[in-house]
Amino acid sequence: MKKAMIVIIGIISLFVGQACDQQQSTTDQDSSMLSSHTEQAEGSKEAEASAEQDSESNEEQGIEVVTDPQSVEVLVNEEYELMEGYEPDDLVYPDISFIFEEKVEKRLMREEAAEAIEQLFAAAKADGMNLLGVSAYRSYETQKNLFDYYVAQDGEELARTYSAVPGTSEHQTGLAIDVVGEDVSCAAEDCFADTVEAKWLEDNAADYGFIIRYLEGKEDLTGYKYEPWHLRYVGVEMAKEITDLGVTLEEYMNAVPVSN
Incomplete structure (x- = not known):
């Protein structure tokens, strides 16, 4: 009888031991899975944080290059050409004075830009500045003839x-x-840089959505020499940001620099 009891107790002890081992194994597996999930969650958070930092970094560096010619923010240079045959469909004659009287192609501007240049000229006049237009819109064919002339010269x-x-x-x-x-002899000439009108434009053009497109010392980026007379409409918000940063449109958009 005693032997039978000893055997029964042994069997019970064996089952209890196995049950404990299984429970411990299950606990270990649960702990391992919990640890794995925790590490994955932390890794996911780190990845999200890294992506957010990259996004913020890209936003700080500039915006995406705009190549749609219908956008007033479009970037056009030797690296980013206009579509062949492109011609704006909203060209109008701005109500401003030019250095010539004829109502010809080079008086035209897109409607939004035309309204903005009217406001800019009016503000300049209120400040005692007499601005005149020299050349605005040029078709592809006109630009070709002009460029060919300069190449020959x-x-x-x-x-x-x-x-x-x-x-x-x-x-x-x-x-x-x-x-x-007022000194029309400085039209598209370096001497314009020394005029009071050039200084006024430098200080005020952005308020009307224009930037001085080709800045001094940025020739390797824009591909052109300093042209304080060349105004480009991009809209007030962008114009103010670019002017405050003191950068070119290429730099603002992180575009490929132009190099002649």
Whole structure:
């Protein structure tokens, strides 16, 4: 009888031991799974944080390059050409004075830019500045004839520093205009940089959505020499940001630099 009891107790002890081992194994597995889930969650949070930091970094560096010619923010240069045959469908004649009287193509601008240049000229006049338009819209064909003329005059290498290859001119967008002050002899000439009108534009153009497109010392980025007379409409918000940063449109959009 005693032997039977001992055997029974042994069997019970064996089952209890196995049950404990199984419970411990299950506990260990649960702990391992919990640890794995925790690590995955932490890894996911770290990845999200990294993505947010990358996004913020990209936002700080600039915006995406705009290539749609219908957008007033479009970037046009030798790296980002206009579509072949592009012509704006909302060209109008802004109510401003030019250095010529004829109602010709180079008076035209896109409607939004035309309204903005009217406001800019009016503000300049209120401050005692007499601005005049020199050249606004140019078709592809007009730009081609002009560029060919400059190449024949100065050679292609020099011509490309101050005149756009056809299809790469901002004037074709209808968003750009060259201006001059009271001394019309400085129209599209370096002497304009020393005028009171040039200083006024530097300080006030952004309030009306315009930037000085080709900045001094940025020739390797824009592909053109300093042109304080060349105004480009991009909209008030972007114009103010670009002007406050003191950068070119290429830098603002993190675009490929132009190099002649």
